Amino acid sequence: MQAPRIELFDWLLQKAPQATHNLAFSNIYGLTMQEYKALSGFQLPDDFELGSNTQYGADVLKKTLQTLYDCEMSNIVTTTGATEANFLVFSVLLGQGDEFLIEQPGYQPLWLTPEMLGARKIDLPRRFEDVFKVDVEKLSALLTRKTKLVVLTNLHNPSGKMMDEKTLSSIANIALEFGAYVLVDEIFLHGSAQFLKSSFGIPNVIVTGSATKIYGLGGLHTGWIIAPQEIASLCQRLKAHTTGASAHTSEVLTAHVLQAAHPMLIKRFQERAKPNLDYLKKWMNAHTEFFDWVPPDGGIICFPRYHMKVSSLDLCTTLFKMQKILINPGSFFNQDGFVRMSFGCELPLLQDALDALEKGLQHLQFNR
Ligand SMILES: Cc1ncc(COP(=O)(O)O)c(C=O)c1O
Structure with a gap:
């Protein structure tokens, strides 16, 4: 049995260490030991x-x-x-x-x-x-x-x-x-x-x-x-x-x-993810020149469709080179023409990442 390469993982592992803005992983940022002890009361x-x-x-x-x-x-x-x-x-x-x-x-x-x-x-x-x-x-x-x-x-x-x-x-x-x-x-x-x-x-x-x-x-x-x-x-x-x-x-x-x-862990998640999603919704509404999307029902990932006529791998690779922003090509999810973006990082980091994304996309559109 030969294990096939999982392109998504190769992409993440190769690029993440050099990314300034990471909107590629699909987890909320981790619990610290201090938070763990306070929530669980356990040691x-x-x-x-x-x-x-x-x-x-x-x-x-x-x-x-x-x-x-x-x-x-x-x-x-x-x-x-x-x-x-x-x-x-x-x-x-x-x-x-x-x-x-x-x-x-x-x-x-x-x-x-x-x-x-x-x-x-x-x-x-x-x-x-x-x-x-x-x-x-x-x-x-x-x-x-x-x-x-x-x-x-x-x-x-x-x-x-x-x-x-x-x-x-x-x-x-x-x-x-x-x-x-x-x-x-x-x-x-x-x-x-x-x-x-x-x-x-x-x-x-x-x-x-x-x-x-x-x-x-x-x-x-x-x-x-x-x-x-x-x-x-x-x-x-x-x-x-x-x-x-x-x-x-x-x-x-x-x-x-x-x-x-368990309810507190969900609350912790929602307190972080919801403001991020609200911010992202506004950003998407203000940038219909780049994307249309189906807003997610919560969580921390979304799958917008971009308008540029370029493969998702080329788009994400170019954006990474220009802005050091990491998002995932839709082709790794078997759908080109889309990108998968996550919004589980801290809000200021998300804001910086979306600014970088906007700059990169504007530059690409202007130079086509
Ligand atoms: C749908 C889905 N299932 C499973 C996994 C892997 O989960 P775990 O990290 O718990 O092994 C992921 C990771 O992104 C995922 O998105």
Whole structure:
């Protein structure tokens, strides 16, 4: 098996160290230890054993997730980030010759990983003109007896649009007629401006998540799968072949802050992200000469369409060279003509970055 390169990651890793303005990453800025202690009221005790290891996930984390998702312990598999969570789900459900539907535009690993496993990708369009909604009728036309999985994100990466409960239930019902599961990657769910319930509980829905994006705990890299029992147990068995056990200390630290302060973590996120989004909305309204867009439903990412007749890779590369501003080419999300921008940094940094973006775009337009 040969692992395909993920262009998005290569781009981020190569460029980020030299970027003056970074609107490319999709996480809110991280929690400091001081914030962590204040929110959780927890500190690792002196006699905490750093040698502890729990193959089936730290009990305290599983109990916390059980409350958050209103599920049984047997529905939970803890993982190293949503990356491992998604990998386990794909590996359990997809093999050579199977088909999976993947929203497009989308997040590259969500089709490159299953393709690496030998599965066949079927594109499920989420069109700009339809405000990135899934066309449920189109979806049923794409499903076949070979379809084993429908892959969605909520909020949608890259557009930041939410999918309501009704749409998700109808997608799941249609998938069920074909004997397929639906994977909903909910890593951005609690970034939604309006409270969104997890889709776990619909019989053929599997959700994945992690503490890396919205809660500012990327360094702990705790993730999870919440799945119907038959899938959770297969993922747990497979995990013995990937990480064996995830980092126990990270799981304990994640659990304590989620348990004590989940609403506060969301509040912290919203207090930072909302003013940024308000600012960005004004900026977009004032710069219709460069972009049109579908405003996101909260979160920290958006996917505007630019007017310039140039590939998204060329545009982003030129802007990076001129202004040291890092944004992501839409082509990495399988949609050229767009860029993915995030707004999770501190507001003054966002303001500076948007000034730099304006200068760069003005220069490019003037010199064409
Ligand atoms: C939709 C989606 N899923 C998963 C991940 C990876 O998550 P993690 O950092 O928890 O491994 C990302 C990262 O950007 C993402 O956007």
